[in-house]
Amino acid sequence: MAQVEAAGGGLKVHAGRGPGRLYSEVMPPVLVFVLVAAGWEAVVRLQNIPPYLLPAPSAVALRLWADGPALIAEGVYTLLEALLGFGLGSAAAVFVGATMARWQLLERSLYPLAVLVKVTPVVTVAPLFIIWFGFGLLPKVLIAALITFFPVLVNAVTGLKAVEPAALEFFESVGASNWEIFLKLRFPASLPYLFAAFRVSVVLGLIGAVVAEWLGAERGLGRAVLLANQNLDMAGLFAGVFLLALCGVGLTGLIRIWERQLLFWHETYLTTEELTERGKP
Protein backbone atom coordinates (compact mmCIF):
# COMPACT_ATOMS: atom_id res chain seq x y z
CA MET A 1 0.00 0.00 0.00
CA ALA A 2 2.86 2.33 0.79
CA GLN A 3 4.18 1.93 -2.75
CA VAL A 4 0.94 3.22 -4.24
CA GLU A 5 1.38 6.39 -2.22
CA ALA A 6 5.02 6.90 -3.05
CA ALA A 7 4.55 6.29 -6.76
CA GLY A 8 1.60 8.66 -6.81
CA GLY A 9 3.60 11.40 -5.12
CA GLY A 10 6.63 11.06 -7.35
CA LEU A 11 4.77 10.85 -10.63
CA LYS A 12 2.36 13.66 -9.94
CA VAL A 13 4.26 16.26 -11.90
CA HIS A 14 4.19 14.20 -15.09
CA ALA A 15 0.78 12.65 -14.74
CA GLY A 16 -1.79 14.56 -16.70
CA ARG A 17 -5.47 14.34 -16.05
CA GLY A 18 -6.07 12.20 -19.14
CA PRO A 19 -6.98 8.54 -19.38
CA GLY A 20 -3.31 7.50 -19.61
CA ARG A 21 -3.00 8.17 -15.90
CA LEU A 22 -4.88 4.97 -15.00
CA TYR A 23 -2.24 2.89 -16.72
CA SER A 24 0.84 4.86 -15.77
CA GLU A 25 0.00 5.33 -12.11
CA VAL A 26 -2.48 2.76 -10.91
CA MET A 27 -1.58 -0.31 -12.93
CA PRO A 28 2.08 -0.92 -11.92
CA PRO A 29 1.50 -1.10 -8.15
CA VAL A 30 -1.68 -3.18 -8.63
CA LEU A 31 0.26 -5.59 -10.81
CA VAL A 32 3.01 -5.88 -8.21
CA PHE A 33 0.41 -6.48 -5.50
CA VAL A 34 -1.20 -9.28 -7.51
CA LEU A 35 2.16 -10.86 -8.31
CA VAL A 36 3.29 -10.80 -4.67
CA ALA A 37 -0.01 -12.34 -3.56
CA ALA A 38 0.28 -15.06 -6.23
CA GLY A 39 3.88 -15.85 -5.29
CA TRP A 40 2.95 -15.97 -1.60
CA GLU A 41 0.03 -18.31 -2.36
CA ALA A 42 2.30 -20.57 -4.44
CA VAL A 43 5.00 -20.78 -1.75
CA VAL A 44 2.48 -21.58 1.00
CA ARG A 45 0.85 -24.33 -1.10
CA LEU A 46 4.00 -25.87 -2.59
CA GLN A 47 5.97 -25.86 0.67
CA ASN A 48 2.99 -26.95 2.74
CA ILE A 49 3.57 -24.20 5.26
CA PRO A 50 1.26 -24.80 8.24
CA PRO A 51 -1.45 -22.13 8.58
CA TYR A 52 -0.40 -21.28 12.18
CA LEU A 53 2.91 -20.00 10.76
CA LEU A 54 1.79 -18.30 7.56
CA PRO A 55 -1.69 -18.35 6.03
CA ALA A 56 -2.22 -18.30 2.27
CA PRO A 57 -3.67 -15.05 0.87
CA SER A 58 -6.72 -17.03 -0.21
CA ALA A 59 -7.30 -18.08 3.41
CA VAL A 60 -7.01 -14.43 4.50
CA ALA A 61 -9.44 -13.40 1.79
CA LEU A 62 -11.91 -16.09 2.86
CA ARG A 63 -11.63 -14.96 6.47
CA LEU A 64 -12.22 -11.35 5.42
CA TRP A 65 -15.32 -12.48 3.54
CA ALA A 66 -16.66 -14.55 6.45
CA ASP A 67 -15.82 -12.19 9.34
CA GLY A 68 -16.01 -8.98 7.32
CA PRO A 69 -18.91 -7.21 9.04
CA ALA A 70 -17.61 -8.03 12.53
CA LEU A 71 -14.07 -6.93 11.66
CA ILE A 72 -15.30 -3.74 10.01
CA ALA A 73 -17.29 -2.89 13.14
CA GLU A 74 -14.09 -3.26 15.17
CA GLY A 75 -12.25 -1.20 12.55
CA VAL A 76 -14.76 1.63 12.82
CA TYR A 77 -14.17 1.70 16.55
CA THR A 78 -10.40 1.87 16.11
CA LEU A 79 -10.78 4.56 13.44
CA LEU A 80 -12.90 6.56 15.85
CA GLU A 81 -10.19 6.33 18.52
CA ALA A 82 -7.50 7.32 16.03
CA LEU A 83 -9.46 10.23 14.54
CA LEU A 84 -10.58 11.63 17.89
CA GLY A 85 -6.98 11.40 19.09
CA PHE A 86 -5.64 12.97 15.91
CA GLY A 87 -8.15 15.81 16.09
CA LEU A 88 -7.51 16.48 19.75
CA GLY A 89 -3.71 16.23 19.43
CA SER A 90 -3.53 18.39 16.30
CA ALA A 91 -5.83 21.08 17.65
CA ALA A 92 -3.84 21.24 20.87
CA ALA A 93 -0.57 21.33 18.91
CA VAL A 94 -1.70 24.20 16.68
CA PHE A 95 -2.87 26.11 19.75
CA VAL A 96 0.38 25.56 21.67
CA GLY A 97 2.41 26.26 18.51
CA ALA A 98 0.62 29.57 17.99
CA THR A 99 1.22 30.50 21.62
CA MET A 100 4.90 29.64 21.25
CA ALA A 101 5.24 31.61 18.03
CA ARG A 102 3.72 34.57 19.86
CA TRP A 103 5.79 34.46 23.04
CA GLN A 104 9.46 33.94 22.36
CA LEU A 105 10.31 32.99 25.93
CA LEU A 106 7.81 30.17 25.87
CA GLU A 107 9.23 28.93 22.61
CA ARG A 108 12.82 29.11 23.80
CA SER A 109 12.02 27.15 26.94
CA LEU A 110 9.59 24.57 25.54
CA TYR A 111 10.51 24.03 21.90
CA PRO A 112 13.76 22.09 22.46
CA LEU A 113 11.81 19.83 24.81
CA ALA A 114 9.13 19.34 22.16
CA VAL A 115 11.76 18.39 19.58
CA LEU A 116 13.20 15.90 22.05
CA VAL A 117 9.82 14.33 22.75
CA LYS A 118 9.05 14.28 19.01
CA VAL A 119 11.92 11.82 18.44
CA THR A 120 11.00 9.77 21.51
CA PRO A 121 8.68 6.79 20.94
CA VAL A 122 5.99 8.23 23.21
CA VAL A 123 3.87 5.13 22.67
CA THR A 124 5.97 3.52 25.42
CA VAL A 125 4.07 5.51 28.03
CA ALA A 126 0.83 3.86 26.91
CA PRO A 127 0.73 1.38 29.87
CA LEU A 128 0.71 4.35 32.22
CA PHE A 129 -2.33 5.78 30.46
CA ILE A 130 -4.16 2.47 30.90
CA ILE A 131 -3.43 2.66 34.64
CA TRP A 132 -4.58 6.26 34.83
CA PHE A 133 -7.62 6.16 32.57
CA GLY A 134 -8.81 2.53 32.48
CA PHE A 135 -9.74 0.29 29.56
CA GLY A 136 -12.33 2.39 27.76
CA LEU A 137 -12.20 4.82 24.86
CA LEU A 138 -10.45 7.65 26.75
CA PRO A 139 -6.90 6.23 27.14
CA LYS A 140 -6.82 5.22 23.44
CA VAL A 141 -7.84 8.68 22.33
CA LEU A 142 -5.32 10.28 24.67
CA ILE A 143 -2.46 8.07 23.48
CA ALA A 144 -3.34 8.76 19.83
CA ALA A 145 -3.50 12.47 20.71
CA LEU A 146 -0.16 12.40 22.51
CA ILE A 147 1.58 10.66 19.63
CA THR A 148 0.00 13.11 17.15
CA PHE A 149 0.80 16.19 19.19
CA PHE A 150 4.57 16.59 18.86
CA PRO A 151 5.11 16.25 15.09
CA VAL A 152 2.26 18.74 14.51
CA LEU A 153 3.61 21.10 17.17
CA VAL A 154 7.13 21.17 15.71
CA ASN A 155 5.81 21.85 12.20
CA ALA A 156 3.30 24.42 13.45
CA VAL A 157 6.07 26.43 15.11
CA THR A 158 8.23 26.21 11.98
CA GLY A 159 5.33 27.02 9.66
CA LEU A 160 4.00 29.95 11.68
CA LYS A 161 7.39 31.59 11.36
CA ALA A 162 7.84 30.77 7.68
CA VAL A 163 6.32 33.98 6.40
CA GLU A 164 7.87 36.23 3.80
CA PRO A 165 9.50 39.18 5.65
CA ALA A 166 8.06 41.65 3.14
CA ALA A 167 4.55 40.25 3.67
CA LEU A 168 5.00 40.73 7.40
CA GLU A 169 6.21 44.30 6.82
CA PHE A 170 3.18 44.96 4.68
CA PHE A 171 0.88 43.83 7.49
CA GLU A 172 2.77 46.06 9.92
CA SER A 173 2.69 48.99 7.52
CA VAL A 174 -1.11 48.86 7.28
CA GLY A 175 -1.48 48.61 11.05
CA ALA A 176 -2.49 44.97 11.43
CA SER A 177 -2.78 43.65 14.99
CA ASN A 178 -0.92 40.55 16.12
CA TRP A 179 -4.18 38.62 15.95
CA GLU A 180 -4.80 39.73 12.35
CA ILE A 181 -1.22 38.85 11.41
CA PHE A 182 -1.81 35.40 12.87
CA LEU A 183 -5.21 34.88 11.28
CA LYS A 184 -4.57 36.31 7.82
CA LEU A 185 -0.84 35.63 7.38
CA ARG A 186 0.87 33.23 9.75
CA PHE A 187 -1.83 30.58 9.97
CA PRO A 188 -2.49 30.25 6.21
CA ALA A 189 1.28 30.31 5.56
CA SER A 190 1.75 27.47 8.04
CA LEU A 191 -0.81 25.18 6.37
CA PRO A 192 1.68 23.45 4.04
CA TYR A 193 3.81 22.63 7.10
CA LEU A 194 0.78 21.54 9.10
CA PHE A 195 -0.44 19.20 6.40
CA ALA A 196 3.01 17.65 6.04
CA ALA A 197 2.75 16.83 9.75
CA PHE A 198 -0.89 15.71 9.46
CA ARG A 199 -0.01 13.13 6.81
CA VAL A 200 2.51 11.55 9.18
CA SER A 201 0.64 11.93 12.43
CA VAL A 202 -2.75 10.67 11.24
CA VAL A 203 -1.07 7.27 10.75
CA LEU A 204 0.81 7.65 14.03
CA GLY A 205 -2.58 8.20 15.68
CA LEU A 206 -3.77 4.89 14.24
CA ILE A 207 -0.65 3.13 15.57
CA GLY A 208 -1.24 4.75 18.95
CA ALA A 209 -4.83 3.50 19.05
CA VAL A 210 -3.80 -0.06 18.11
CA VAL A 211 -0.98 -0.24 20.64
CA ALA A 212 -3.29 1.16 23.32
CA GLU A 213 -5.78 -1.57 22.49
CA TRP A 214 -3.10 -4.24 22.93
CA LEU A 215 -2.60 -3.09 26.50
CA GLY A 216 -6.21 -3.64 27.41
CA ALA A 217 -9.39 -3.02 25.49
CA GLU A 218 -12.89 -4.30 25.07
CA ARG A 219 -13.18 -3.40 21.39
CA GLY A 220 -11.18 -2.51 18.32
CA LEU A 221 -9.13 -3.99 15.50
CA GLY A 222 -5.93 -3.91 17.56
CA ARG A 223 -7.58 -6.11 20.14
CA ALA A 224 -8.94 -8.42 17.37
CA VAL A 225 -5.43 -8.79 15.92
CA LEU A 226 -3.96 -9.53 19.36
CA LEU A 227 -6.64 -12.17 20.10
CA ALA A 228 -6.10 -13.83 16.74
CA ASN A 229 -2.38 -13.97 17.49
CA GLN A 230 -2.93 -15.56 20.88
CA ASN A 231 -5.19 -18.19 19.26
CA LEU A 232 -2.61 -18.86 16.49
CA ASP A 233 -5.34 -17.77 14.10
CA MET A 234 -2.99 -16.32 11.51
CA ALA A 235 -5.67 -15.84 8.86
CA GLY A 236 -7.62 -13.70 11.35
CA LEU A 237 -4.48 -11.76 12.23
CA PHE A 238 -3.69 -11.00 8.61
CA ALA A 239 -7.29 -10.08 7.91
CA GLY A 240 -7.09 -7.54 10.74
CA VAL A 241 -3.75 -6.18 9.55
CA PHE A 242 -5.14 -5.85 6.03
CA LEU A 243 -8.07 -3.80 7.30
CA LEU A 244 -5.73 -1.64 9.39
CA ALA A 245 -3.69 -0.98 6.25
CA LEU A 246 -6.90 0.08 4.50
CA CYS A 247 -7.64 2.41 7.43
CA GLY A 248 -4.18 3.95 7.08
CA VAL A 249 -4.60 4.45 3.35
CA GLY A 250 -8.07 5.90 3.86
CA LEU A 251 -6.90 8.35 6.52
CA THR A 252 -3.93 9.63 4.51
CA GLY A 253 -6.19 9.80 1.45
CA LEU A 254 -8.67 11.98 3.32
CA ILE A 255 -5.89 14.27 4.50
CA ARG A 256 -4.62 14.55 0.93
CA ILE A 257 -8.04 15.47 -0.45
CA TRP A 258 -8.47 18.10 2.25
CA GLU A 259 -4.95 19.39 1.59
CA ARG A 260 -5.55 19.59 -2.14
CA GLN A 261 -8.63 21.74 -1.53
CA LEU A 262 -6.97 24.11 0.93
CA LEU A 263 -3.51 24.34 -0.60
CA PHE A 264 -4.38 24.73 -4.28
CA TRP A 265 -2.10 27.76 -4.26
CA HIS A 266 0.96 25.95 -2.96
CA GLU A 267 3.84 24.84 -5.20
CA THR A 268 3.13 21.15 -4.63
CA TYR A 269 -0.24 21.52 -6.31
CA LEU A 270 0.76 23.61 -9.29
CA THR A 271 1.39 21.84 -12.57
CA THR A 272 4.79 21.98 -14.25
CA GLU A 273 3.39 24.44 -16.77
CA GLU A 274 2.17 26.80 -14.07
CA LEU A 275 5.54 26.67 -12.33
CA THR A 276 7.63 27.30 -15.44
CA GLU A 277 5.33 30.07 -16.68
CA ARG A 278 5.86 31.88 -13.41
CA GLY A 279 7.95 35.00 -13.56
CA LYS A 280 7.56 35.43 -17.31
CA PRO A 281 6.36 38.80 -18.56
Next chain:
Amino acid sequence: MTGPLVEVQGLTKGFESGAGYLLVLRDLTFRVGAGEFVAVVGPSGCGKTTLLRILAGLLPPSGGEVAVAGYDPRLARREKQVGFVFQTPALLPWRTVLENVRLALEINRVSRPALKPEDLLESMGLAEFADYYPHQLSGGMAQRVALARALVFDPKLLLMDEPFSALDELTRSAMRYELLRVWEQTRKTVIFVTHSIPEAVILADRVLVLSRRPAHLAGELIVDLPRPRTEDMEDSAHFREAVKWLKSRLRAAA
Protein backbone atom coordinates in the same frame (compact mmCIF):
# COMPACT_ATOMS: atom_id res chain seq x y z
CA MET B 1 1.93 71.47 -4.55
CA THR B 2 2.48 73.68 -1.54
CA GLY B 3 5.47 73.14 0.70
CA PRO B 4 7.37 69.96 1.34
CA LEU B 5 5.50 66.73 2.04
CA VAL B 6 8.52 65.02 3.53
CA GLU B 7 10.99 66.84 5.74
CA VAL B 8 14.09 65.10 7.01
CA GLN B 9 16.34 67.14 9.25
CA GLY B 10 19.60 65.77 10.67
CA LEU B 11 18.31 62.20 10.59
CA THR B 12 20.60 59.69 12.29
CA LYS B 13 19.95 56.00 12.74
CA GLY B 14 22.07 53.37 14.43
CA PHE B 15 21.54 49.78 15.51
CA GLU B 16 22.90 47.81 18.42
CA SER B 17 24.51 44.84 16.70
CA GLY B 18 26.70 41.93 17.77
CA ALA B 19 29.83 43.82 16.72
CA GLY B 20 28.83 46.94 18.65
CA TYR B 21 26.93 50.03 17.58
CA LEU B 22 26.35 50.25 13.85
CA LEU B 23 25.70 53.72 12.47
CA VAL B 24 23.59 53.46 9.30
CA LEU B 25 22.39 56.98 8.59
CA ARG B 26 24.37 60.07 9.57
CA ASP B 27 22.97 63.58 9.69
CA LEU B 28 20.75 63.20 6.66
CA THR B 29 18.81 66.26 5.57
CA PHE B 30 16.50 66.63 2.58
CA ARG B 31 13.01 67.66 1.61
CA VAL B 32 10.55 66.25 -0.85
CA GLY B 33 7.88 68.49 -2.25
CA ALA B 34 4.26 67.44 -2.62
CA GLY B 35 3.79 65.71 -5.96
CA GLU B 36 7.52 65.30 -6.48
CA PHE B 37 9.08 62.08 -7.74
CA VAL B 38 12.39 61.54 -5.99
CA ALA B 39 14.75 58.66 -6.64
CA VAL B 40 17.37 57.57 -4.13
CA VAL B 41 20.53 55.81 -5.28
CA GLY B 42 23.46 54.65 -3.22
CA PRO B 43 25.93 51.80 -2.77
CA SER B 44 24.59 48.42 -1.67
CA GLY B 45 23.85 48.17 2.02
CA CYS B 46 24.20 51.90 2.56
CA GLY B 47 20.93 52.18 4.47
CA LYS B 48 18.43 53.06 1.74
CA THR B 49 15.93 50.51 3.00
CA THR B 50 16.44 51.74 6.57
CA LEU B 51 15.64 55.25 5.38
CA LEU B 52 12.41 54.08 3.74
CA ARG B 53 11.41 52.11 6.82
CA ILE B 54 11.88 55.22 8.96
CA LEU B 55 9.81 57.30 6.53
CA ALA B 56 7.13 54.57 6.64
CA GLY B 57 7.05 54.77 10.43
CA LEU B 58 8.20 51.17 10.75
CA LEU B 59 11.45 52.16 12.48
CA PRO B 60 12.03 55.03 14.90
CA PRO B 61 14.92 57.39 14.12
CA SER B 62 17.81 57.54 16.60
CA GLY B 63 18.20 61.28 16.15
CA GLY B 64 16.96 64.18 14.08
CA GLU B 65 13.54 65.19 12.85
CA VAL B 66 11.33 63.43 10.33
CA ALA B 67 7.91 64.65 9.24
CA VAL B 68 5.56 63.18 6.64
CA ALA B 69 2.62 65.37 5.67
CA GLY B 70 3.31 67.29 8.85
CA TYR B 71 3.00 64.20 11.04
CA ASP B 72 5.46 62.01 12.85
CA PRO B 73 5.97 59.07 10.41
CA ARG B 74 4.29 56.59 12.77
CA LEU B 75 1.24 58.83 12.97
CA ALA B 76 1.34 59.36 9.19
CA ARG B 77 1.28 55.59 8.79
CA ARG B 78 -1.70 55.28 11.11
CA GLU B 79 -3.41 58.06 9.17
CA LYS B 80 -2.84 55.99 5.99
CA GLN B 81 -0.75 58.69 4.38
CA VAL B 82 1.97 56.25 3.30
CA GLY B 83 1.91 53.38 0.81
CA PHE B 84 4.78 50.92 0.54
CA VAL B 85 5.91 48.76 -2.38
CA PHE B 86 8.59 46.21 -1.55
CA GLN B 87 11.31 44.51 -3.55
CA THR B 88 9.12 41.42 -3.87
CA PRO B 89 5.38 41.67 -4.52
CA ALA B 90 4.76 39.84 -1.20
CA LEU B 91 1.23 38.95 -2.25
CA LEU B 92 -0.64 36.33 -0.27
CA PRO B 93 -0.76 33.26 -2.55
CA TRP B 94 -4.08 32.05 -1.11
CA ARG B 95 -5.89 35.27 -2.01
CA THR B 96 -6.96 36.41 -5.46
CA VAL B 97 -5.62 39.63 -6.95
CA LEU B 98 -8.70 41.55 -5.81
CA GLU B 99 -8.61 40.01 -2.33
CA ASN B 100 -4.94 40.97 -2.04
CA VAL B 101 -5.72 44.57 -2.94
CA ARG B 102 -8.59 44.54 -0.43
CA LEU B 103 -6.47 43.14 2.40
CA ALA B 104 -5.49 46.49 3.92
CA LEU B 105 -9.13 47.64 3.81
CA GLU B 106 -10.20 44.47 5.61
CA ILE B 107 -7.57 44.96 8.29
CA ASN B 108 -8.70 48.54 8.85
CA ARG B 109 -12.39 47.67 8.55
CA VAL B 110 -12.96 50.19 5.78
CA SER B 111 -16.12 49.35 3.89
CA ARG B 112 -16.26 52.38 1.60
CA PRO B 113 -12.70 53.26 0.54
CA ALA B 114 -11.71 56.45 -1.29
CA LEU B 115 -10.50 54.33 -4.19
CA LYS B 116 -12.45 51.22 -5.06
CA PRO B 117 -10.08 48.26 -5.44
CA GLU B 118 -11.88 47.31 -8.65
CA ASP B 119 -11.28 50.77 -10.15
CA LEU B 120 -7.68 50.68 -9.03
CA LEU B 121 -7.16 47.39 -10.84
CA GLU B 122 -8.96 48.80 -13.85
CA SER B 123 -6.64 51.80 -14.02
CA MET B 124 -3.68 49.49 -13.84
CA GLY B 125 -4.92 47.32 -16.67
CA LEU B 126 -5.51 44.41 -14.30
CA ALA B 127 -9.31 44.36 -14.34
CA GLU B 128 -9.57 41.01 -16.09
CA PHE B 129 -7.10 39.44 -13.65
CA ALA B 130 -9.07 40.34 -10.51
CA ASP B 131 -9.96 36.71 -9.81
CA TYR B 132 -6.54 35.29 -10.66
CA TYR B 133 -4.27 33.92 -7.96
CA PRO B 134 -0.71 35.26 -7.63
CA HIS B 135 0.79 32.04 -9.00
CA GLN B 136 -1.05 32.68 -12.25
CA LEU B 137 0.60 36.10 -12.68
CA SER B 138 3.92 37.08 -14.23
CA GLY B 139 6.46 38.94 -12.08
CA GLY B 140 5.57 42.28 -13.63
CA MET B 141 1.85 41.78 -13.13
CA ALA B 142 2.38 40.71 -9.51
CA GLN B 143 4.35 43.90 -8.85
CA ARG B 144 1.55 45.95 -10.42
CA VAL B 145 -0.87 44.29 -8.01
CA ALA B 146 1.49 45.24 -5.18
CA LEU B 147 1.37 48.83 -6.44
CA ALA B 148 -2.43 48.78 -6.53
CA ARG B 149 -2.40 47.38 -3.00
CA ALA B 150 -0.16 50.23 -1.82
CA LEU B 151 -2.49 52.84 -3.36
CA VAL B 152 -5.72 51.51 -1.89
CA PHE B 153 -5.90 54.16 0.87
CA ASP B 154 -5.01 56.87 -1.65
CA PRO B 155 -1.92 57.80 0.41
CA LYS B 156 -0.09 61.09 -0.09
CA LEU B 157 3.33 59.43 -0.06
CA LEU B 158 4.36 56.32 -1.96
CA LEU B 159 7.57 54.60 -0.86
CA MET B 160 9.10 52.12 -3.29
CA ASP B 161 12.04 49.92 -2.34
CA GLU B 162 13.73 48.61 -5.50
CA PRO B 163 10.36 47.39 -6.72
CA PHE B 164 11.55 46.28 -10.16
CA SER B 165 14.88 44.74 -9.22
CA ALA B 166 13.62 41.16 -9.44
CA LEU B 167 12.26 41.59 -12.98
CA ASP B 168 13.99 40.93 -16.29
CA GLU B 169 15.23 43.93 -18.26
CA LEU B 170 12.35 44.17 -20.74
CA THR B 171 9.64 43.83 -18.10
CA ARG B 172 11.53 46.24 -15.93
CA SER B 173 11.61 48.88 -18.63
CA ALA B 174 7.90 48.40 -19.36
CA MET B 175 7.12 48.70 -15.64
CA ARG B 176 8.93 52.05 -15.42
CA TYR B 177 6.68 53.60 -18.03
CA GLU B 178 3.65 51.88 -16.52
CA LEU B 179 4.52 53.43 -13.14
CA LEU B 180 5.00 56.82 -14.79
CA ARG B 181 1.61 56.50 -16.49
CA VAL B 182 -0.10 55.80 -13.15
CA TRP B 183 1.90 58.57 -11.52
CA GLU B 184 0.89 61.12 -14.18
CA GLN B 185 -2.74 60.41 -13.28
CA THR B 186 -2.31 60.67 -9.51
CA ARG B 187 0.78 62.88 -9.05
CA LYS B 188 1.54 61.33 -5.72
CA THR B 189 4.75 62.09 -3.90
CA VAL B 190 7.08 59.17 -4.60
CA ILE B 191 10.35 58.20 -2.99
CA PHE B 192 11.85 55.48 -5.15
CA VAL B 193 14.95 53.55 -4.06
CA THR B 194 16.86 51.86 -6.86
CA HIS B 195 20.22 50.42 -7.83
CA SER B 196 19.81 51.47 -11.42
CA ILE B 197 20.98 54.96 -12.31
CA PRO B 198 19.18 55.06 -15.71
CA GLU B 199 16.00 54.01 -13.91
CA ALA B 200 16.42 56.83 -11.38
CA VAL B 201 16.95 59.39 -14.16
CA ILE B 202 14.04 58.37 -16.38
CA LEU B 203 11.59 58.23 -13.45
CA ALA B 204 12.50 61.05 -11.15
CA ASP B 205 12.30 64.82 -10.94
CA ARG B 206 15.26 64.71 -8.61
CA VAL B 207 17.83 62.07 -7.70
CA LEU B 208 19.47 61.88 -4.27
CA VAL B 209 22.82 60.13 -4.03
CA LEU B 210 23.65 58.55 -0.68
CA SER B 211 27.19 57.76 0.41
CA ARG B 212 28.26 54.40 1.75
CA ARG B 213 27.42 53.60 5.37
CA PRO B 214 26.92 55.64 7.46
CA ALA B 215 24.92 57.26 4.69
CA HIS B 216 24.74 60.98 4.21
CA LEU B 217 23.72 63.03 1.21
CA ALA B 218 26.59 62.81 -1.30
CA GLY B 219 24.93 64.54 -4.20
CA GLU B 220 21.69 65.70 -5.71
CA LEU B 221 20.61 66.05 -9.31
CA ILE B 222 17.58 67.74 -10.79
CA VAL B 223 16.49 65.85 -13.89
CA ASP B 224 15.53 68.39 -16.48
CA LEU B 225 13.59 66.12 -18.80
CA PRO B 226 10.05 67.13 -19.76
CA ARG B 227 6.98 65.18 -18.67
CA PRO B 228 5.50 62.88 -19.66
CA ARG B 229 8.70 60.92 -20.04
CA THR B 230 9.10 58.70 -23.09
CA GLU B 231 11.47 55.94 -24.04
CA ASP B 232 13.29 58.01 -26.68
CA MET B 233 14.44 60.40 -23.94
CA GLU B 234 16.81 57.64 -22.91
CA ASP B 235 18.79 58.59 -26.04
CA SER B 236 18.90 62.30 -25.27
CA ALA B 237 22.07 64.14 -24.38
CA HIS B 238 20.62 65.33 -21.06
CA PHE B 239 19.76 61.77 -20.04
CA ARG B 240 23.25 60.51 -20.86
CA GLU B 241 24.87 63.42 -19.08
CA ALA B 242 22.73 62.91 -15.99
CA VAL B 243 23.59 59.19 -15.89
CA LYS B 244 27.28 59.97 -16.31
CA TRP B 245 27.28 62.60 -13.57
CA LEU B 246 25.40 60.33 -11.15
CA LYS B 247 27.78 57.48 -11.87
CA SER B 248 30.77 59.59 -10.98
CA ARG B 249 29.06 60.90 -7.83
CA LEU B 250 28.18 57.38 -6.82
CA ARG B 251 31.71 56.14 -7.48
CA ALA B 252 33.11 58.95 -5.34
CA ALA B 253 30.59 58.20 -2.60
CA ALA B 254 31.23 54.43 -2.46
